[in-house]
Amino acid sequence: MSPRTQKQFKEIREEKKAMIMATALEIFAEKSFLGASVSMIAKKAGVSKGLLYNYFESKEDLLQQIIFQTLDSFIELFDESKAESFDENDLAGLINFNFDLIKKDPHFWKLYVSLLVQPAAFKFIEAKLPEFIEAFTKILVTYYQKKGVKYPEAQARLLGAVLDGVSLNYILDPKGFPLEEIKQLLIEKFK
Amino acid sequence: MSPRTQKQFKEIREEKKAMIMATALEIFAEKSFLGASVSMIAKKAGVSKGLLYNYFESKEDLLQQIIFQTLDSFIELFDESKAESFDENDLAGLINFNFDLIKKDPHFWKLYVSLLVQPAAFKFIEAKLPEFIEAFTKILVTYYQKKGVKYPEAQARLLGAVLDGVSLNYILDPKGFPLEEIKQLLIEKFK
Amino acid sequence: MSPRTQKQFKEIREEKKAMIMATALEIFAEKSFLGASVSMIAKKAGVSKGLLYNYFESKEDLLQQIIFQTLDSFIELFDESKAESFDENDLAGLINFNFDLIKKDPHFWKLYVSLLVQPAAFKFIEAKLPEFIEAFTKILVTYYQKKGVKYPEAQARLLGAVLDGVSLNYILDPKGFPLEEIKQLLIEKFK
Amino acid sequence: MSPRTQKQFKEIREEKKAMIMATALEIFAEKSFLGASVSMIAKKAGVSKGLLYNYFESKEDLLQQIIFQTLDSFIELFDESKAESFDENDLAGLINFNFDLIKKDPHFWKLYVSLLVQPAAFKFIEAKLPEFIEAFTKILVTYYQKKGVKYPEAQARLLGAVLDGVSLNYILDPKGFPLEEIKQLLIEKFK
DNA sequence: AATGAATGAGCGTTCATTCAT
DNA sequence: AATGAATGAACGCTCATTCAT
DSSP: OOHHHHHHHHHHHHHHHHHHHHHHHHHHHHHHHHHSOHHHHHHHHTSOHHHHHHHOSSHHHHHHHHHHHHHHHHHHHHHHSOSTTOOHHHHHHHHHHHHHHHHHOHHHHHHHHHHHTOHHHHHHHHTTHHHHHHHHHHHHHHHHHHHTOSOHHHHHHHHHHHHHHHHHHHHHOTTTSOHHHHHHHHHHHHO | OOHHHHHHHHHHHHHHHHHHHHHHHHHHHHHHHHHSOHHHHHHHHTSOHHHHHHHOSSHHHHHHHHHHHHHHHHHHHHHHSOSTTOOHHHHHHHHHHHHHHHHHOHHHHHHHHHHHTOHHHHHHHHTTHHHHHHHHHHHHHHHHHHHTOSOHHHHHHHHHHHHHHHHHHHHHOTTTSOHHHHHHHHHHHHO | OOHHHHHHHHHHHHHHHHHHHHHHHHHHHHHHHHHSOHHHHHHHHTSOHHHHHHHOSSHHHHHHHHHHHHHHHHHHHHHHSOSTTOOHHHHHHHHHHHHHHHHHOHHHHHHHHHHHTOHHHHHHHHTTHHHHHHHHHHHHHHHHHHHTOSOHHHHHHHHHHHHHHHHHHHHHOTTTSOHHHHHHHHHHHHO | OOHHHHHHHHHHHHHHHHHHHHHHHHHHHHHOTTTSOHHHHHHHHTSOHHHHHHHOSSHHHHHHHHHHHHHHHHHHHHHHSOSTTOOHHHHHHHHHHHHHHHHHOHHHHHHHHHHHTOHHHHHHHHTTHHHHHHHHHHHHHHHHHHHTOSOHHHHHHHHHHHHHHHHHHHHHOTTTSOHHHHHHHHHHHHO
């Protein structure tokens, strides 16, 4: 077998795996982890159940890989930011960035919240969660400390919680939720 | 059968029904609607599955009745408030009240959020949701209009979203979350 | 519900459980543990798969209960024998008894041997096996010691092995195997 | 392609086939025919599943070829013996030879017994079994006839059965079983 | 009012086998 | 000669729901 053919195999495998994961994410978000069946996912992805188990060890493994892939990419993003030079403009940028992510990946965030409140599935994100939260809040704590506000830690956690809440409301009703006005209010209140 | 005996039967029925609903709420919150089985609920409630189906038409009906009962009691609470006389002190009171509710019924709110993000289960709350949200936000919109802020509607919805987000974070980690400091910050920012 | 009705429930349960176990034994013997499917057993027993899982925790539990029930009844039998008074006539009796058991329960012994040689299923008998072998050989060792033969332990184990081998050959071909003549030869050689 | 190259291909093919069969025998013996998967065998043999199906028509065919190859080699062995000159020393030799075979190929004999007691798999050995048993017992019947014992046929079948039983016990517990003493006892009792 | 035996559809998963490359 | 992606039927098992008692 030529190297070229081998490379094609690998490429096909990667593409198909990514496609299955994208399909599974959609269905998990819509039906929740327990409400989604492997058969549904396989059917919508246009593959047999057997093949799905060639790519993923189990339904849980499929979920885990989806979660890890996305959370890891976010953790990387925040690592690149420089806490030192983070100023009021960056905070506005962060808030905008948060909603860009959600607009880009609404399925993922819906799934993410559903896992948060579902202890049986919590284990899938448990391992990554502290790392993810820390990456997100570290910069903010530093920022509020430099500004000399009363409770910098509480401020940072509050902003995190606020973004969660606004995101949740936006996900539930993207059209009816006055996102732009709310972003302005947020920047005023938290800068 | 004497009327007195009939009344006793009715009372027993009501008590047992309430007990099953309380048990089911606990298990639904812990395992999610799909992760909980009717057998689990019946066993923990100390009744047979058959009897459970005597009280509730289906597992879905059981969930629906839990949701409706709790949301209705909240809607009633907000109706009693007078929007006209709502001032800055009442806003602090509202924020405190919100967390009192969650502390009192953490199971319910966990279940509530899990249903919010699970479209397949959304139908169970869909009917009550607008009524619930309106009851909650009407007072705030009136309040912000009287204060003459820029976007009174957005302000009200933002505060609703903020309470959702803070509640979610508090539910997920009641001990580690700095609730008291955050309540102070909230009152400062939203009064 | 009257005590009589309750008793009937229990009786029905016991009878049905015994019936399922008898059916399962037949199918396990014929197809081996792995070759038999729960569906087959349920169908032949005339019950639904679901009901079978009401009676038994798993396919393995079903097998285990079959094995334990039969082996326990044999261990009890041997306990009743008195090693002290065991003489040449008793040895003839033991040999006859061995084949009476096999004639009575050929399915069980077929299953038993198939489990012996199938490490994956060995765990099901492992717990009971030493107890069973000891019950069977203890009497023989005592007997051969009193007779003053060269290797009493080896004699006892040899007789055990011989009975295994003869049983196996008899099970495989009950009609063609000259069991009566062989019993005579055995008694001559091992008394 | 030169004849020499063709021959090399053939040799490679034969060697690989033998290697797959040896690997399969090990796994069949360890996990039983049904408990072993083709994937396991291919992986342990270091070939792809596809290639395995190039050498063998099916999993059953693989088993059949293993059984036939080994049984045929034994039938040949017994054919070479001369029934006419078979005396008491030869009988001792036969008993020793039996255990040499088992020590050499314990995997095969374990698999063999497991197939004997599994009617669904019996078809794989059915064709060869009479030939195999006859080859084994013919010499013994002649021997016992010449000695003028009561039931020469039963004597021969008894010795066959005894060897089965002793072999089974030895396979199950090679270290704990007093094989040497038992061989002595066997020779005394059956010469 | 209360039981629990009973069902059947569907679940997650495995695996012998095929076939394009 | 050799690969491994792909299939589909069957597996062990669960569970909401029903119903005779």
